[in-house]
Amino acid sequence: MRDIEPQEIAKRVWVEGQISEVLQRYGFRMMEPTPIEHLDTLEAKSGPQIREEIYWFADKAGRNLGLRFDLTVGMARMVANRLDLPEPIKLCAIADSWRYDEPQFARYRHFRQWDAEIFGTTDPLADAEAICVGMDALENVGLREYEVRINNRRLVEAFLRKIGVETRAQIDSALITIDKLSRLPPTQITEEFGKSGLSGEQIEAVKELCSLRGSPEKVLSELARLFREDTNVETARNELIRLADVLKSFGRRDRCIYDLSVVRGIGYYDGIVYEAYDKGGEDIGSIFGGGRYDKLCAIYGKRDIPATGVAGGIERIMISLERSSIYPKLRETPRVFVASATTDVLFEAWEVVARLRKTGVATDFDLKERSLEKQLEYANSMRIPYVVIIGRRELERGFAKLRDMQSRKEKEIRIDDIQKEL
Numbered sequence: 001m002r003d004i005e006p007q008e009i010a011k012r013v014w015v016e017g018q019i020s021e022v023l024q025r026y027g028f029r030m031m032e033p034t035p036i037e038h039l040d041t042l043e044a045k046s047g048p049q050i051r052e053e054i055y056w057f058a059d060k061a062g063r064n065l066g067l068r069f070d071l072t073v074g075m076a077r078m079v080a081n082r083l084d085l086p087e088p089i090k091l092c093a094i095a096d097s098w099r100y101d102e103p104q105f106a107r108y109r110h111f112r113q114w115d116a117e118i119f120g121t122t123d124p125l126a127d128a129e130a131i132c133v134g135m136d137a138l139e140n141v142g143l144r145e146y147e148v149r150i151n152n153r154r155l156v157e158a159f160l161r162k163i164g165v166e167t168r169a170q171i172d173s174a175l176i177t178i179d180k181l182s183r184l185p186p187t188q189i190t191e192e193f194g195k196s197g198l199s200g201e202q203i204e205a206v207k208e209l210c211s212l213r214g215s216p217e218k219v220l221s222e223l224a225r226l227f228r229e230d231t232n233v234e235t236a237r238n239e240l241i242r243l244a245d246v247l248k249s250f251g252r253r254d255r256c257i258y259d260l261s262v263v264r265g266i267g268y269y270d271g272i273v274y275e276a277y278d279k280g281g282e283d284i285g286s287i288f289g290g291g292r293y294d295k296l297c298a299i300y301g302k303r304d305i306p307a308t309g310v311a312g313g314i315e316r317i318m319i320s321l322e323r324s325s326i327y328p329k330l331r332e333t334p335r336v337f338v339a340s341a342t343t344d345v346l347f348e349a350w351e352v353v354a355r356l357r358k359t360g361v362a363t364d365f366d367l368k369e370r371s372l373e374k375q376l377e378y379a380n381s382m383r384i385p386y387v388v389i390i391g392r393r394e395l396e397r398g399f400a401k402l403r404d405m406q407s408r409k410e411k412e413i414r415i416d417d418i419q420k421e422l
Contacts, residue, residue, distance in 0.1 A: 033074020
């Protein structure tokens with residue numbers, strides 16, 4: 001946990017505004033799920049082991065509750081209990097989440113996420129829509145050097161069964177290890193797969209499968225060879241074919257590759273999955289990710305409805321922007337400070353403050369009624385670019401002094417014209 005200072009908040013507000021603009025452009029409606037969920041809701045798909053990764057507690061009534069670890073679960077729970085919502089349902093949120101992780105670079109226990117979810121269709125067209133909204137979100141904040149890596153978990157699960165990994169527990173454990181392949185040293189990878197009950201031969205086969213990546217055409221061709229006459233995988237492969245075609249129509253396929261090592265670590269995913277990486281900073285981790293979870297809503301309520309969605313960490317985007325030095329010039333201080341030259345013009349100065357604020361100009365003034373010199377020192381320390389000085393002689397003529405704090409130049413200006421000048 002950490003304090004967020006004004007400079008960082010200003011950047012975060014701008015990033016979230018840029019992303020919100022894209023979400024609205026795509027027709028998503030903003031909402032926010034409750035930050036506190038019943039623990040059994042959080043455990044429903046991820047299992048009791050999720051307790052080790054989240055903040056949970058018993059309240060005064062003895063109910064086991066937990067802080068949300070993402071926005072998807074709460075949105076799915078809400079939709080599952082709202083039979084009145086017309087399909088497809090497109091919802092989005094930008095809000096806080098909490099995970100009891102070991103704090104490390106670009107991974108925090110308290111973090112901000114943006115999230116867009118589509119409920120009501122199994123067509124990969126919806127997955128393409130989610131991928132495109134993620135890509136547009138990155139580009140709207142100025143990030144253009146990125147790559148989206150796409151897979152279908154059904155393919156990997158089919159392969160695991162093909163090589164003799166059959167129990168649900170083994171498959172889930174193997175998928176968690178596959179999700180860590182890029183982050184673990186080779187010896188630890190072998191050790192983790194061994195815990196899942198995989199033999200040395202099976203481990204090598206999985207590594208070979210997960211090394212398959214490239215253009216959609218290349219990977220789809222290789223999949224046809226690997227899974228020849230395997231009807232169980234035909235549906236998953238057809239979904240990837242459809243997805244590639246739709247992404248091409250949207251003009252978005254050039255930044256996408258198919259990568260069979262991408263499975264996403266969260267257990268509710270059950271189809272197409274994807275992650276986006278900043279080419280200049282993969283150590284940050286994925287800057288957005290998501291996928292399909294067609295069975296999640298049925299766990300939470302009365303409505304069994306397919307779904308897919310995408311989400312990204314605001315802090316990770318901010319790190320990428322800092323590295324690329326592409327933040328616009330942002331101001332977290334007011335544009336103007338109204339200073340009173342003497343105490344006998346205080347009320348008139350406050351009237352000017354109120355007038356400027358009503359016209360939309362960010363305006364501050366001295367709450368301690370200090371001398372003009374101290375007021376100017378304060379305005380300078382806060383890096384406020386302009387100071388309006390209200391003095392008795394100028395005021396009697398309807399004028400004030402406008403000081404540019406950078407150049408230190410002053411000029412007289414009609415009080416009625418201050419807003420236009422700024």
